[in-house]
Amino acid sequence: MTAGRVGTSRETVTLPILSVRHRTTYRYRRPVAFGEHRIMFRPRDSYDQRLIAATLDITPEPASQRWLFDVFGNCVAVTTFDIRAEVLTFDCGITLDHTPEHAPVFPLAPHATHYPFGYGAEDMPDLARSIERQWPDPRHEVDTWARSFLPPQGRIPTQELLAAMTRSVRANFTYLARAEKGVQDPLTTLRTKLGSCRDFAVLMMEGVRALGMAARFVSGYLYNPRNDRARHVGGGSTHAWLQVYLPGAGWVEFDPTNGIVGNRDLIRVAVARDPAQAVPLHGSFFGLSSDDLGMRVDVNVVELPTDGTTAHSLQGLPPPLAR
Incomplete structure (x- = not known):
């Protein structure tokens, strides 16, 4: 049984599986060094949205990457870098099952x-x-x-x-x-x-x-x-x-x-x-302010076929947490 679809007084309707592609790109005038970056791209598992799969690809490759839960229970990736580059890219792919509330009437105390x-x-x-x-x-x-x-x-x-x-x-x-x-x-x-x-x-x-x-x-x-x-x-x-x-x-x-x-x-x-x-991506670079050529964020959310196939693997991310 999928949580949130049975045993609730809220009227729900199930959407097809959703695929999210989130890419953030930073560009610089010359190769720069990077400080620590904190990444909050991974959706929260809950009764109304179930994370099926996800990827996180970072270019250049980080020297280290670890995961933690912050004080609010958000999943955060923390990365460090040991090389310089003119372009820094964070590319995240997510597949999840989302159960929206249709015309919600919330059962208040x-x-x-x-x-x-x-x-x-x-x-x-x-x-x-x-x-x-x-x-x-x-x-x-x-x-x-x-x-x-x-x-x-x-x-x-x-x-x-x-x-x-x-x-x-x-x-x-x-x-x-x-x-x-x-x-x-x-x-x-x-x-x-x-x-x-x-x-x-x-x-x-x-x-x-x-x-x-x-x-x-x-x-x-x-x-x-x-x-x-x-x-x-x-x-x-x-x-x-x-x-x-x-x-x-x-x-x-x-x-x-x-x-x-x-x-x-x-x-x-x-x-x-x-x-x-709750900033999605936060970090720093070492260089002149004039080295910064700007940032571009692209997000695309589409429906996937509901035949059980998924668009992403779990490579690079910890497995979804059962809650």
Whole structure:
């Protein structure tokens, strides 16, 4: 029995097996030396996404490579290099079985069906840091934006509140692919109504936290059938969204870039309290700043035949973990 398809009150539909190809290439004006690189390309095994196979090919070949779980349970490859090169390439291939939730209605605990609600004493020690605001908001602009989704009086269904916030970003903000590293200040995102997927995720995280709910950042991939831009934006590269902790349902996905509630078309790789803790690839080189000719990221997510064949082997990666 495949977890997540039987014995749940959430309505699910099974997609074909998905294949992800993720290539990141760095180019330099002359051969440079490389420092340690940390790679977070491997998806998290769960009841709704099962990793079947994966490869990780790095050129030039690393001097060493090891694997670890970070503080959030994300799988991280750590590599070192002992040769210089003008090009550094990380090429990852992934095959996984993804079970999306169709029109999700999450089974919330009775006390959490309507906002405001509180978390239990047993959960608060683990959730407290995910409730804390991380960005300055001296004029309470993000707080005011978040509270604009609340009724003037009384309570509101929790799922209705979060869905409205998610879809408002999709409807009223403009997606802008940014090559710059890091995340835009959520106040800038709110004022300009422009940003990348990670910027929208951080804005909604801060809004949710302003309402006293726990939220965390998610990095991964977006599945966009037939590259339909009318359906989704943010494909062709890594993607970002957020999770909110709801009593009775656990961590629930929200993608404000595309107005998605639930895990439909979303492939999780890493979760973290802070976006800086979920960077897909982080490393350094030794040389002049003028040596850096830039980076290119290419991501392609496609369906595979469901005849049991797979596109990738397990070479270079530890075996999938049963959970």
